[in-house]
Amino acid sequence: MQNHRFCYLDNGATTFKPDCVIKVSNSYYETWNANTHRGDYDIAHLADKRYWQARERVAKFINSNPEEIVFTAGNTEGMNIVAYGICSILSPGDEIVISTAEHASNVLPWFNWAKNFNLVVKFAPLDEEGKVTVDTLKMVMSDKTKVVSLAHVSNVLGNVIDAKAIAKLAHDNGAYFVLDGAQSIPHKKIDVKDLDCDALIFSGHKICLKVSLMIKISYKKL
Structure with missing residues (x-):
């Protein structure tokens, strides 16, 4: 340069x-x-x-089904679609849990739709290594928690969450699990069936592709 x-x-x-x-x-x-x-x-x-x-x-x-793939213009639009779709079927007072390390595209859509549907957004704290874990999530989750939405790999620190364990925690509590894969998809083998996430959002332009974004949604759960 x-x-x-x-x-x-x-x-x-x-x-x-x-x-x-x-x-x-x-x-x-x-x-x-x-x-x-x-x-x-x-x-x-x-x-x-x-x-x-x-x-x-x-x-x-x-490792998804073709009928579950949706193409959108970008990661933020994809998260907005998922956030709106889920928030629109929740009840006032229901809770959405994210972490303090999320990218804005996994923060602003939830706050926007939470305001529209009278929902509550809560931040899970990070552990000493700057990671969100099952234990830190348990600190803020309650019987009103209906969504857990997290980045698979942090765009700030590069920390990797245990997505499979967190998916189990969310589902055991009757909550959806949304996974932001923007930073994990270029570096890790992703199997959405094994991870058991309800939605995976990732940006194709970050992995040498022309397509902007793909979303995997488990329609049966939504």
Whole structure:
């Protein structure tokens, strides 16, 4: 930078896109550009087919079902969709638990919809290593806790939570478990069925993909 060679390390924010991704993206705009699910001509059918193939690949990537994959414009929009969907079926006074180490995209949507639906947002404290754990969650959870929403990997300290154990804690208490995978998906093998999260949100642009974001939602639970 400033006319000096440099090594780009800000991949936690976004990544440069590989040539193969750029070529496929350009191919769409140049040769088979069509709105999906509304045309019956050849390239519209091709767009439908490849759109569904993308959904199948994402599902395989996180061990989900294709019908549970939703594409949105970004991580914040995805969290807003999940937050609104869950908050709209809760009762006034119900509680949402997040931690003091969350990214704004996992804080502001909950506060916004909690205000609209008369819900309560509570912060779980961190342990001495700056992690949210089952024990720190138990300090603030109650019989009114209906949502636990946490980052799988902290974007600040890089701490990794025990998502599977926290999912069990949430479900044992009758709460949904929402997992922000923006910083974990590029570095860890994610199996949503094993983790048993109700929603996983992650940003494709952080893992060298053109697609902005994917969400896994367990519709049966919602």
